[in-house]
Amino acid sequence: MPKIVVDPVTRIEGHLRIEAMVEGGKIVDAWSSGTMWRGIETIVKGRDPREVWLFVSRICGV
């Protein structure tokens, strides 16, 4: 049973890995893996809640 690995998936924002098992020309099982991490929520701990939006908005431009 061939296993397909797409890593990284492109034309997206960020890093994503897909693993899929193929049987008889169809996908029979799949796994989605986020392969990166962020630390923004830790940065805002202990801060003034009025300025948090400025930090967390940097997670993503959309």
Add this chain to the structure above:
Amino acid sequence: MHSTSSVRAVENALGIVIPDNARIIRNLINAIQYIQDHVIHFYHLHALDWVDVMSALKADPVKTASLAQSISNWYNSSPTHFRAVQNKLKAFVESGQLGLFASGYWGHPAYKLPPEANLMAVAHYLEALDWQKDVIRMQALLGAKNPHPQTYLVGGMSIPVDPNSQNAINAGSLAFMKDIARKSLDFVSQVYIPDLLAVASFYKEWASIGGGVRNYISVGEFQNDNISNTTNCWLPGGFIRNRDLTKLEPVDHMKITEDVARAWYKYGDGDDKAKHPWDGETTPNYTGPKPPYKSLRTDQKYSWVKAIRYDGLPTEVGPLSRMLVAYVAGHTRVREVVDMVLKKLGVGLNALFSTLGRTAARGIETLLIAEMMPNWIDELAGKMKAGDLKIHADDKWDPSKWPKLARGYGFHEAPRGFLGHWVVIMDGVVQNYQCVVPGGWNSSPRDAAGQRGPYEEALIGTPIAYPDKPVEILRTIHSFDPCMACAIHLVDSGHNPIINVKVR
């Protein structure tokens, strides 16, 4: 739009009600973000899963013009224009440097469009690149820049509204926004929607592929009143269970949980214990293979994304969920446009539960928002005319007016789906903060009960012609518009991860 969720979470915690002008400006910033983002997604991130760029070289520009003119009144549809685009593409290919069109699966049998449709789509791909940089100037006007607008403020916005000032939102700004709203609606209604329908008509089998999980959530967006997490939104909120389109459940944020049974984290009281975001913990625990590796240990932990669940169920977020929820809620215009699209494609309502349905829902939503945008500009103009220039509620700005302990959450529908922030404020500072984001809902791994996440479930049954060229996987995954930067949880800075996974 993490700014929106964040200020709403703090406003919710502190009981702050924002002024009308702030609500309207937030609606406008979000509206233009949706419009630009969805068009970019369709043309620049998703279209090449359906459009064979190399086939466009074989097209007859005259026939391409006839095709374009038969589906739209868009001005830029002459044989001369399409010939120019084709020549540009030819020069590009002959130079041997495909640039943004490199590494496609060109010639794959899953591509079904005739050369003329491919050429039309390539022309619009290039046109959309130009268009998007113009329309997003509206966000730069209201937000001071894009991305990451700078004019948010807990309690409202910081951009002044004053018809008598050159340094504020004035009559000139309103005219500028009206012009952008017109350009937005023109492009969406005359290019995006006709292209979407034309492309979809060649790929109807994808209306029964890629459905995935059976639960959908939207928290509603484009507020009609000024309270955080109000249910009074232009696009309504709700939860659809098991694809039952006869019933909408109200959203209860306490039903949202995350577990880390299959994600590289450790919970103090057991990785399979689902936690509400207010009690969220994020201790990294990488147990994956040492890179470079061929395969993840998918029977164990295998992702940095936690398993987000609603009432214990894997749940899809995004345009499809919003359109389904609005449809069930009886939103008149959503029903009209959804029914029109289904009729044109000759498919039933169940076709929405698919890869094609997800992509169509995004286009439908873009059209609706582009139609609606002038109304919000008029609403703002009306306030200014009436002398209401208030932009910020400062009655609770001073921390001495806050309770010792306050907990809040901020609901927001970002273009890619439900984005929630949860905050715990203690003695005037943030004690805990959690973001539960669209990419996290959709890309989530299996949970403690072994239930697959939405991407995983959507891939089951997808046909694969050539395992080494899996364009079919890209179609379904791209239909969700993944945003993985958002999806991954934090790592406590005190704990360094054992391994930084290398992306090949």
